[in-house]
Amino acid sequence: MAQTDLKQLLAASTCAQIGFMVLAAGTDATCGGTLQLIAHAAAKSLLFLAAGAWLTALGTQRLPELLGAARHHRTVGVAFTVGALSLAGIPPPSLWAAKDVRLAGALETSPWLYGVALAAALLSTVYSAKAAWYPWQPAVPRPETRRIPGGEVAPLALLALACLALTPVAFPPLHDNVGRVLAYAGQPDPHVWEFVLSGVLALMAAAVTWTWGTRPLPLPARAKSGFADWLLFERAAHVLLVAPVMRLARAAAAFDDRVVDRAVDGSAAAAMRFARWTDGVLERAVDGTVATVAAGTRALGQWARRPQTGQLHQYLAQAVAAFTVLAVVLVLVR
Template identity: 50%
Template structure:
């Protein structure tokens, strides 16, 4: 059955590459072709989840490129494929007239294919390759409309931030090899020798937190909102940001092996869930609110991974994927129709476009964690695991759940209020609105909304036990009845407070509100603490290279030229002069030697006589 596995990853990657290169003449066929490919991929994902295939191929000496579908990756491949299909079906309407839709659908399939490789990879080198392709595809998708400079800059910021964190995977690979894990199999990483075990763990944690937009890397997700709404729907739900959380859930044994990594990851998730939830509360831009809520909701998955709650984190991941993709698609439908994403301007949007409004309302109430919707049960699974890490961790998670209810109900309150007298005054701030919702939007919105509402069954006793067996986490704790009641009470209380205060000013200091609205100034801090010192160091090294290294080379070259000129003078004045003097002397000797050669016999006789006389005198004198 390995053919199913190869089809699962080769089809989206191959078809994506082909569609991305499709010319404008065949663009009309691209949306339908992209959706058809996504449908086949979903079928392959379901088949792979049932049959659990595995495959491998030689990669490097002693290393293989391994792929396998086990319990956890079975859940992930179906989730990724289902969300991809829903998003691409929605995009067939939004991109019907886009002249570059071949590039868009191709990149989306490449993006999803890279995520499928990521969740099925069993060795670190293959995972790292897919990780890099996913980052590159996200850069191209965020900057899809690159002719607007702010969108190109946003793509660069998102890519460079995640790319900097991704270096942790390279560090982890090197440390694993140094620690004796030559195969680089993911399940063998906990066997690395100390201290390389700790180095590898730290590298993987940094890479995962960066990819999942956890603090302090969260700000890149705000910039990613410059991409088209279908990109946001896919990136914020089942791919990219979910990849880091998935990796931590996959490598819970590695976190446990170091002892320090589990608590550190759990607190990183809890702090992100709380802090970015407050950031979401302060937003007046709907997509920015949803982006901040993504970081916060992913924080619950990271909290679960740090607490050892693999089943709870998986439930949260699946339920959030359906919920958040539906919310982003609804926000995208309103952006296309009304040309704005500002909450005050979207007042009454749910009443004007009722199907989209109904889907958004159900999704937002699910995001709020209100019972009996899915994320209420999923959060309680996470909090049950967090309670094993201490009361403080549980309290932080519960507070983050209350904040989630606030920002979710705030969004619902805005879009469900009555239409103002002149609603058109706030429209068309982002783009020219069409004043209609594409017909292709309804089916994926309703499917995702239904999934968001009912996936909470995975937290019921029977399905929860099945899921724990599936992902190999049978001993995980389940929430007690009082925990379910407490979280429900907190969610309803926070939702009621948010409903009453949504239209009024926030009862917080203005400076705090500005900081939350600006995503805690995390990007400015990164520029100040990281980017500027690195650029300053680069400029210093460039100056050192120009003045010292290149200067030494130039001085050496000048010295060589001076030596060559001196050697030329010596050659011309001394060596060549000596040669010319010898030649002149030889010429004179030659002239002298020619003089006795007159051709007269008596002169030769006289010369011979003189020569004989000289020889006799020499003999006599020497004796």
């Protein structure tokens, strides 16, 4: 609620809506959590698309600079208002039904938990009304604006219709189907007084926010700066998470540069030296051995060719000599 940037406000509201889904899961109101997920997807995509359209046309997303944006671009303004009403849980848009289904589950668990959940829902009404308050205020003098692309108008209208169609008021069969699912799952169906109470309180919270406008809150400056600075959670996350992770990353990078890289370079250099030694020593030895075997084979071949004269008496003499050797061997063996 302390943010002055429209997209940061919408992003923070997403965290809050996820909290509602966790509440629904914790109180066994899973149907309400599922309906919340579906309806929130339609509403939040509508709001972000409208914020992007204004950013395209006006070049800014800061709330004080969006005064009169909905008056200049009424189609976007109406669609954004439908999404804001849905996010606030104000009837008839969709999150009104999802809100009361999960609130019924919280009431079945504990009345104190129901009170906390109802207060959280009213806070979502406050920041939703704040998001819609700025664009609908009287316009301020501004330089020439760009035209919103025509391709964004149709998705805005479709998402706005989706937010309206998901509500039981605009689409009664949905209420009957949700009631059947809740009864089948053994989950409580919201009573009429719960719808009335949450709706009236949401309207009152929106009216108070709309009337309050931009008047400052009676809080100390330190508290205001703390709220605007995300309750110092962002700084704490940086100190406790981001900074240690970055230090670890730098240490890992230094280890990679100084140890791993050097080990790889040293291994490569050793492999090159071993390759040169192999080429200079083993390769020469292998080449010498091959050359020696080849020379011996060549000499034996030359010797083997000497007896091949083609003269018959020499062949007979060789045969006699061979048989004589065989005879001597046989005599010695026996």
